[in-house]
Amino acid sequence: MRREENIKPKMCFVLPEKAEDTATHFAHKWELIKELRNEVEFYTYAATGMDLLRVISARFRGVRTYYVHYSFKGALIAWFVTVLFGGKVFYWNCGMPWLYKRGLIEEYVFQFILCHVFLVTATDGLANEYTEHYGLNKKNIRVVPNYIRVSRVGNKTKKEARRELGLGQDKKIVLFLHHLSRRKGADLLPEIIQTFQNKGDVLFVIVGDGPERKNIELQASRFKVQDCVRFEGKIPNNKIASYFAAADVYLMPSEEEGMPNALLEAMAAGVPFVASDVAAVREMTPPMTHEFVLPYGDINQFSEKIEKLLADEELRKRISTEEQEWVGRYDVSIIARKFLELLKEETI
Structure with missing residues (x-):
């Protein structure tokens, strides 16, 4: 007879998109799934089309x-299934959503989700x-830090990467x-770049x-700084290690963040950063770097x-050196243990 302890726990993992070669931070979720695949039986779906029906059938x-990553549709369907048939829904949301206005219906749905599931x-x-x-x-909030596969980023020399x-x-x-959006401070780039046009x-x-982008x-x-800029466009996450290895400084002038994976990647590559003091940026970085965590929108300080x-x-x-020692605590191999605790919680 098969012993109960050898049976893997099961989890339905719902992502906004399912492509593993995505240019978004969703790529790191696949690293988590790979890390735990020998311990957890994952049913991984996108929150679109027929996959939404598979979310139901997983029960x-x-x-x-x-476990639903950002998707409203995925969270609502998972909640409905567990209300009818029992279970538990964990909903990941990590940002500053209170800064931005949504339509009334969308905002109602978002807050309904937050109040009826476990927020992660x-x-x-x-x-x-x-x-x-x-x-x-x-009591209905769980804290699981963001994570990366540290070894995947810091494995090239600057000379090789360039x-x-x-x-x-x-x-x-x-x-x-x-992402080239105002939320990520992309609109501030021309002014910052202009201060270096004579260098x-x-x-x-x-x-x-x-x-x-346009x-x-x-x-x-307009600022005549075209020679100071090189646009690379969208690059799959599994190709970005070379860019971090080539860089001297990483710039993140965001208006809104959560716990940015890109900043973890910069630290893993040992790239000093200049970043906005928003959300978890100060919490997730070593004290030595906090001189470079600045008020959002202060062009002069960023440039200096x-x-x-x-x-x-x-x-x-x-x-x-400090960054690379620090960032090890956010390696997927460590955070996966924290994530696994969600599965150990008693379901309803």
Whole structure:
């Protein structure tokens, strides 16, 4: 007779999209699934089309625990199934959604989800923010930090990466790798870049796409800084290690974040950063770097701190060492243990 302890627990894992070669942070969810595949039987679906029906059918295959990443549709269907047939729904949301207006129906649905499932977010500070803004019961919030596969990022030398990408070995490279939207501070890039237009050895490499791209290109032309910028477009997450390895500084001037994977990736690559002081940025980074965690929108401070880092190679090396020691705590192999605790909770 098969012993009960050898039976894998089951989880239905619902993502907004199912592509493993995505350019989004969803790629890291596949790293978690791979990390735990010998311990958990995952039913992984996208929150679209026929997969939504499979979310329902998973309950009849013995699944009692649902984990939904951002999707409203996925969360509502999982909630409905567990109300009828028992089970538990964990809903991941990690950001600053209270900053942005939604339509009345969309906002109602979002808050309904938050009040009827278990919210999972990345840090204690964010858990407190959700509690304050939405009146949630802290007993219904779980904290599981974001994670990356650290070894996948920091495995190339700067020289190799620049040769591969066709970037000059003599350039000082500032990397922006994010969605080109106002939420991610992309609209601030032209002004920041303009402050370096007379420094011929500084190159801003912009990786990503989004609604602000045309505006950035127009402003770069207007400010006559086209020679200081290189646009790379959207790059699959499994190809970004070379960009971090090639960079001297990572720039993240976001208006809104949660616990950004891109910042974890920068630290794993040992790239000093200049970032907005929003959401979990200060919580997730080593104290040594907090001089470079700045008020959102302060162009002068961002420019000054970028220049300080570019001018001081020894400082960059010290920060790089500190970052790489620090970021190990967010490796998927460690956070997977925390995630596994969700499955150990008694279902309804």
